[in-house]
Amino acid sequence: MKISRLYFLLFPFVWLAGYAQTDTLQYFDGMDRRAHIDNAAYYRKISKPDTGKLYLGTEYWMDGHVKMVGYALDSNFLYKIGRFSYYYKNGTQSGRGQFYSDIDQHVFGYKNKKWEIWYPNGKPKEVWIYKIAEDFTYNESFLFSFWDTTGTELTSKGHGTYYYTEFVNTKDSLQKITFNGPVHQGRYDSVWHGYYANGKEYAEELYTKGRMIKGKSFDGAGNTYTYDTIVTLPEFPGGEEELNRFLKLNIQAPPEQESDIQQRVVMHVFVGRNGFVGNVSILRGASAAKNAEALRVVKSLPRFLPATSRGQPVDSYYNVPVSFSLP
Numbered sequence: 001m002k003i004s005r006l007y008f009l010l011f012p013f014v015w016l017a018g019y020a021q022t023d024t025l026q027y028f029d030g031m032d033r034r035a036h037i038d039n040a041a042y043y044r045k046i047s048k049p050d051t052g053k054l055y056l057g058t059e060y061w062m063d064g065h066v067k068m069v070g071y072a073l074d075s076n077f078l079y080k081i082g083r084f085s086y087y088y089k090n091g092t093q094s095g096r097g098q099f100y101s102d103i104d105q106h107v108f109g110y111k112n113k114k115w116e117i118w119y120p121n122g123k124p125k126e127v128w129i130y131k132i133a134e135d136f137t138y139n140e141s142f143l144f145s146f147w148d149t150t151g152t153e154l155t156s157k158g159h160g161t162y163y164y165t166e167f168v169n170t171k172d173s174l175q176k177i178t179f180n181g182p183v184h185q186g187r188y189d190s191v192w193h194g195y196y197a198n199g200k201e202y203a204e205e206l207y208t209k210g211r212m213i214k215g216k217s218f219d220g221a222g223n224t225y226t227y228d229t230i231v232t233l234p235e236f237p238g239g240e241e242e243l244n245r246f247l248k249l250n251i252q253a254p255p256e257q258e259s260d261i262q263q264r265v266v267m268h269v270f271v272g273r274n275g276f277v278g279n280v281s282i283l284r285g286a287s288a289a290k291n292a293e294a295l296r297v298v299k300s301l302p303r304f305l306p307a308t309s310r311g312q313p314v315d316s317y318y319n320v321p322v323s324f325s326l327p
Contacts, residue, residue, distance in 0.1 A: 023047050042067050061089050079108040088120045110139045142186030158186035171312040172220045177202050217310040225311030234271040234318045235305040250297045254289035265294040267320045273313040275303040294322040
């Protein structure tokens with residue numbers, strides 16, 4: 001497969017002498033969400049380069065041990081590029097592999113080629129192969145090898161069984177779910193199951209060549225939800241066109257309109273599992289008057305169709321751009 005403009009880094013680290021001494025610090029919680037330092041599980045230090053295009057990013061556990069080292073094409077560390085290395089708190093390497101990004105193609109953070117993962121004791125856990133589509137619209141993942149904690153290889157050369165645990169947003173709350181099922185040619189295949197930490201069944205899904213065909217999930221009360229898509233976003237009644245019509249009809253441009261250059265405010269909106277709009281904040285603002293007007297209108301939005309996770313309605317966030325057109 002031919003991929004254009006691929007940046008290949010020969011060394012896993014670069015000399016810090018090429019980077020400015022002023023760093024940007026970002027704090028994250030255990031779910032990789034931005035957090036206050038008091039609630040952070042780790043932090044990221046981004047060093048601005050004196051020359052060149054790459055930004056050096058180093059993540060640290062709160063005790064100061066290195067968690068991750070890698071590079072990006074931008075200061076927000078979205079366009080990750082080249083070799084990344086990850087570490088457990090005990091200093092053992094947890095994973096390594098390459099990312100691919102292309103600002104011109106709006107491609108950021110695609111895993112590429114071979115990725116390796118280890119257990120905290122240093123024993124191998126997983127090997128994945130990633131391939132990026134020629135048109136850059138997606139990347140495919142193939143499980144090559146998987147070992148359990150005893151060292152037994154359960155998946156070999158893309159065939160066998162696999163299991164993993166992750167936190168899932170359910171109707172009731174954020175839950176720790178363990179999924180397991182067969183793998184064929186590196187892809188999920190046949191029937192997969194998910195279980196709550198208490199052993200009760202959370203989901204059953206049918207896969208063909210890595211694509212989920214259908215599934216059903218169960219909430220804590222035993223209610224059943226069917227789905228053919230893992231996650232759906234919240235939706236305004238009638239879709240985006242109706243949302244734009246609502247905003248256009250209700251926005252009242254402030255008097256300063258003609259003299260203000262910025263014509264759009266982007267709002268960050270909480271949409272509850274019941275569909276009602278909750279907390280609203282300004283993600284990208286303009287003048288004080290426009291910010292206030294955008295807040296007023298967005299807070300008046302009617303009930304949405306809520307986001308879903310495996311068919312279950314869940315809390316979510318939604319970005320709403322509010323445009324102020326010149327008269």
